[in-house]
Structures are given as structure tokens and as C-alpha cells.
Amino acid sequence: MEWWSSSWLGDYTLRTVALGALILGATAGALGALAVLRRQSLLGDAVSHTALPGIALAFLLTGSKAPMVLLIGAALAGWAATLVIIGIVRTTRVKYDTALGLTLSVFFGLGLVLLSLIQKRPDARQAGLDKFLFGQASAVLAEDVRVMALFGAAALAVVLLLWKEFKLLAFDPDYAQVQGFRVTAIDVALTTVLVIGIVLGLQMVGVVLMSAMVVAPAVAARQWTDRFGVMILLSGLFGALAGVGGATASSLALRVPTGPAIVLCVGVLVAVSLLCAPRRGLLWTRIAQRRRDRRFQEQATLLDLYTLARQHPDAVHAHDVGVVRSMSVEPAGTRRALRALRAAGLVARDPAGRWHLTAAGYVRAEQVLRERGREVADDCTAD
Secondary structure (H helix, E strand, C coil): CHHHHHCCCCCCCHHHHHHHHHHHHHHHHHHHHHHHHCCCCHHHHHHHHHHHHHHHHHHHCCCCCCCHHHHHHHHHHHHHHHHHHHHHHHCCCHHHHHHHHHHHHHHHHHHHHHHHHHCCCCHHHCCCCHEEEEEEEHHHCCHHHHHHHHHHHHHHHHHHHHHHHHHHHHHHHHHHHHCCCCHHHHHHHHHCCCCCHHHHHHCCCCCCCCHHHHHHHHHHHHHCCCCCHHHHCCCCCCHHHHHHHHHHHHCCCCCCHHHHHHHHHHEEEHHHHHHHHCCCCHHHHHHHHHHHHHHHHHHHHHHHHHHHHHHHCCCCEECCCHHHHHCCCHHHHHHHHHHHHHHHHCCECCCCCCCCCCCHHHHHHHHHHHHHHHHHHHHHCCC
């Protein structure tokens, strides 16, 4: 058991915080993928900020700082704010982003006003309420983690239960409405589970940073896959990894708050995904672009040699590299292209260092011309 007590698993506080961060990351990440796919990334930001007046009102009405009481208040305020946003969009000509920004600002302003009023009261119980702005992970208890696990599992169970409906709403709400689905009810259900996922993280990450836990894992997951189910799983996995990584990093470095450390970890995951993900990553795109440029250069050089061969009585007459380079639009890459073509057996070099097509190169050049002719014909047909 020595390894247990000597490892981070032996630290009760760290173990509790890490487990809570794992549940928070997995839940918010999986639910956030639905918001991102619906192009409602800022909804998480709005819900987290609008939860603040709910926390303040819950304290004013009950006089209790019990996490469950405050989180219920936060959930009700966040849910009311999302209903306000949906109502504004559906009943007026105000755009979604405008309604979201308006509601976010008004609710968050109200929350700050209420917090100021509470802090001016001669009541020592109000101390610590402002911790919900940036979170206080170290104050999370085992009971809080159990509550997070319970509500997180319930929210994910709703997602599984309404999987088809949420999928339709995410990709084609108009088609869902034509098929007879109650889009408004599905929208409210999706918003409700999203509110639950966001409220779960307020105590740990805070209202200011919680939106990152909703959006960032989904953005990272979107880089790796085009499949709906895989994206939700990856988003939950990335959120969980960031939660555990942030909690561990916070424990290893002194005076580093857990919430910002978790957000930094998920930021690293996003950066790695944006750079390295297949097909969408910047490095992958750059490498693919260089491959396409090289392939284009090799085909152009092959066709230049083919043109020279057609103009000479001797089809295998060799030409100096300077002649080939003078015909190329990218002269600097001519030697490299010739070496690549020789490795493929399409060109050969005579003892004098001059280049000519091989029989295979002649056939390949004619094939490239036919392919380009078909592409031009297809483009003309499309136009």
C-alpha cells in the first residue's frame, strides 16, 4: 500500500478534486459537442454567466451556502435565461447572437449587483460567494462529487434517450419539423441538459471560465472526426483528460488555481488538435499541400519532357536540365522533380547528365494528358 499513499491517489483532497474534474470534463465536453454542432457555442458562455444571479438569489432567499442550494438557484437562473433567449429569437426579429449577448449581459450585471448588495450586508455567512466567479476547486467535497456524478449521469442518459432527436436538431432542424418532431420541446430538453452540465462546473471552474469547458473539448474533437457519435465521445474524453490533468498540475505547482489550470489543459488539447489532427490540422494541411505541389511539379516536368520528345525526331533524345528548367513554371524544383521521376522509372539520365523519357514515362505522360482533358471537360459541363 506504500505506492498508494506515496502517489497522488493517496491525497484525499487531490483525489476528490481530480474525480470531480473528470466528471465535470466528461459531462460538459459531451454536452458541449451538441452546442457546438448546433453553432451555439456561446450558449455555454451565456448559461454560465446568467447562473450568477441565481446563486445570489438562492442565498438571499434561503440564507444557505450549501452547494446544492446554490447550484439549484444557478440552474434555474440559467434555464430561465435560455428560455428567454429562445423566446426572443422565436417571437421577434432579433438575431440569436444579439439575443444571447443581451441576455448574458443583463443577467450577469444583475448577478454582480446582487453580489455587491450581499457583501455589504453585516452577515458573515456571505463570505465566499464571489468564489463562484472563478471557482474554488479545493472546496469541493466528496458529497459534491457524488452530486456531480448523479446529475452528470442523468444528463448523459437523457442524451442517449433522445439521441436521434438531438442528432436531427443539431444537423437539420427544418427536416426534423417536417418529419413531425416537436422541435421546440427537443430544443428545451437539449438546453436543459446543457444547463445541468454547465452548472455542475460552477463550483470548480467558475462562471467566467466554464464556457471553455463546454466549447473547447468539442472544438478539439471536431478536428479528429466527422462522425456524430465519435465526436461526442472524443469531446467527453478530452474534457475528462483536461480535468484530471488540470487538477494534477494544480497540485504539483504551488498557488496555481485548479479552474484556470483545467482550462489551460483543455487549451493545450485544442492547440494540439488544431495543429496535428488528420485532414484538418494545420501541419497535416501543410504537408498535404506540399505533397500536392510536388506531385504537380513532377507531372509538369514529365509533360515538359513529353513535349520535347514529341518535337524531336528521336523520341528518347536527351535534354539538358537547363532546357527542362526553362520550360517549368517552378524552375527551382526541376532537379528534385527529375530525381523523383527517375526513382519512379519514368525518366532516365544519360552519361552526359541529360534527361529523357523512358517508355513508361511516355505512357504515363499520355495518361496524365487524358486525365487533365477529362477534368477540363467535367469543369465545362459543371459550368
